[in-house]
Amino acid sequence: MTRRSGARRIGILGGTFDPVHIGHLRGALEVTEMLALDELRLVPNARPPHRDTPHSSSQDRLAMVRLAVQDVPQLTLESLRSELAADDQLFLLMGWDAFCGLPGWHRWEELLEHCHILVLQRPDAGSEAPEALRDMLAARSVADPQALEGSCGQISFVWQAPLGVSATRIRQSLASGRSVRFLVPDAVLAYINAHGLYRASN
Numbered sequence: 001m002t003r004r005s006g007a008r009r010i011g012i013l014g015g016t017f018d019p020v021h022i023g024h025l026r027g028a029l030e031v032t033e034m035l036a037l038d039e040l041r042l043v044p045n046a047r048p049p050h051r052d053t054p055h056s057s058s059q060d061r062l063a064m065v066r067l068a069v070q071d072v073p074q075l076t077l078e079s080l081r082s083e084l085a086a087d088d089q090l091f092l093l094m095g096w097d098a099f100c101g102l103p104g105w106h107r108w109e110e111l112l113e114h115c116h117i118l119v120l121q122r123p124d125a126g127s128e129a130p131e132a133l134r135d136m137l138a139a140r141s142v143a144d145p146q147a148l149e150g151s152c153g154q155i156s157f158v159w160q161a162p163l164g165v166s167a168t169r170i171r172q173s174l175a176s177g178r179s180v181r182f183l184v185p186d187a188v189l190a191y192i193n194a195h196g197l198y199r200a201s202n
């Protein structure tokens with residue numbers, strides 16, 4: 001892979017993180033290692049326009065992401081990217097389900113003018129890409145994520161260790177009194193318990 005000197009390689013994983021879990025964190029770390037990213041930024045959405053209102057507040061979701069990345073130097077919590085240089089390579093990470101929802105995003109067709117897209121496979125996701133994405137996939141897909149070139153414009157797929165974990169299932173388990181230990185970092189679990197998040201009465 002050609003790399004201009006000085007250009008950084010930065011991954012971005014946006015999400016509701018309601019709560020952040022090992023599916024997010026493993027995918028993030030594996031992509032960071034596979035593509036030798038300089039850093040990977042977790043970007044929590046305050047109020048995502050394209051989905052339901054989150055169950056916990058943006059402050060709680062931010063606090064949980066902060067706790068989840070506190071001992072992982074490659075993963076950082078970020079607001080956004082104004083300080084990036086024009087030739088920095090940006091990799092936007094999305095789970096397959098989020099990628100399939102792309103046509104519902106505002107100005108989605110312009111996204112590849114700003115970054116590459118890395119799609120993380122999820123074992124609990126369906127397999128058919130929506131019709132609206134087929135042309136873009138045919139024109140922009142690169143089989144090997146390590147062959148992505150330039151600062152933007154291509155799509156590739158990452159087969160990280162499959163973890164059929166979702167925030168929805170974590171919330172459901174908590175609401176019915178089941179343990180979510182090992183599905184979220186211990187520090188995040190302690191925060192959820194201390195703040196009584198996702199209990200049936202919330």
Ligand code: ATP
Binds near residue numbers: 027
């Ligand atoms: P919910 O169940 O509430 O919809 P979620 O578990 O999908 O939440 P999000 O915060 O919506 O979590 O996800 C942020 C991003 O991480 C999305 O692109 C999503 O597809 C991806 N993602 C979430 N869980 C996994 C997983 N287990 N494996 C791979 N990607 C994942």
